[in-house]
């Protein structure tokens with residue numbers, strides 16, 4: 158399973174037993190099970206189980222812990238799955254939709270030693286890290302950070318999200334990551350705004366060739382695209398191109414102030430694009446991030462319940478948000494307070510349990526958290542399939 162959000166969450170291999178229970182009965186949860194009727198066969202499930210064995214224990218552990226927290230403790234504060242670490246706010250581009258370049262809550266970068274300390278603390282509570290920013294490749298020490306994450310602290314999954322423009326100057330990254338997420342909003346160069354992603358396409362495509370050669374396996378590279386009204390046709394081209402190149406395709410719509418652009422739903426072109434993405438995913442002809450249900454929820458803005466502590470967000474100085482980054486409340490600092498558990502407990506005391514803000518931030522990690530907690534077996538079956 159792979160996943161992403163605005164600096165979100167990726168590569169959650171999920172492999173489980175039989176999808177005996179499909180808990181799609183939450184009142185405020187639109188059942189989209191009808192989308193995907195075929196259940197994985199036992200053989201398919203078993204094959205998936207063996208293939209992704211290292212992640213099985215983690216997923217079972219989290220499933221039971223989350224069940225305990227939801228059913229017995231009656232809290233939405235679930236355990237972390239993967240941690241997103243924003244190592245900088247600096248960026249060499251200026252995307253119109255970006256919330257990260259000039260965040261409302263700004264934090265200074267730590268030096269290398271401090272940053273590695275934060276990584277070490279994160280590792281105590283999670284084996285999966287997503288390194289993002291700003292543009293992480295702008296950090297002079299990014300290769301050192303990635304290498305330490307993978308080989309020093311032994312994160313099992315090390316993903317780096319980048320706009321791809323500077324990869325050729327930081328090739329050491331490719332020795333450390335288990336997966337690379339490169340953001341691309343169009344295949345066609347578009348020089349009108351020289352600081353937008355489409356203006357940098359030529360360079361990014363060159364760098365993708367380099368990365369493909371070094372990583373040796375195209376599925377380790379995900380192309381992440383942000384859909385706006387202007388680029389629907391380009392996203393469709395990107396989908397086809399990812400299939401040809403062997404890259405994983407991922408898409409979400411641009412969030413403005415936590416809200417998606419609902420006008421997209423009125424566009425026949427957009428609806429056709431979503432249908433095409435879901436169909437391709439269902440057919441299994443190319444690698445696409447998510448499952449038919451998560452894609453439908455994410456791109457058609459269906460209801461979902463968010464469990465943000467599943468994907469904690471850590472800012473460059475070690476600050477941790479509670480319950481989530483879009484609500485802009487810092488509950489503690491990893492260097493000062495030591496652990497996510499402590500910080501979240503303090504956050505809960507100060508700000509209360511996770512609020513019921515259902516389905517406003519249509520980011521992949523948020524949607525995924527819903528299915529992970531509320532429809533674990535269905536999700537597992539869909540991923541294995």
Ligand SMILES: C[S@@+](CC[C@H](N)C(=O)[O-])C[C@H]1O[C@@H](n2cnc3c(N)ncnc32)[C@H](O)[C@@H]1O
Pocket residue numbers: 162163164165248254255256257289290291292293318319320321338339340381382383409410411412413
């Ligand atoms: C904040 S960027 C940081 C990493 C890197 N600079 C990049 O652009 O890939 C992480 C991801 O969030 C996406 N993103 C940024 N702002 C967004 C928004 N308002 N809505 C949806 N996705 C967004 C970007 O396209 C990118 O894929």
Ligand code: SF4
Pocket residue numbers: 248249250251252255256257258290291292320
């Ligand atoms: S490249 Fe990434 S961090 Fe930079 S402005 Fe665009 S989305 Fe934001």
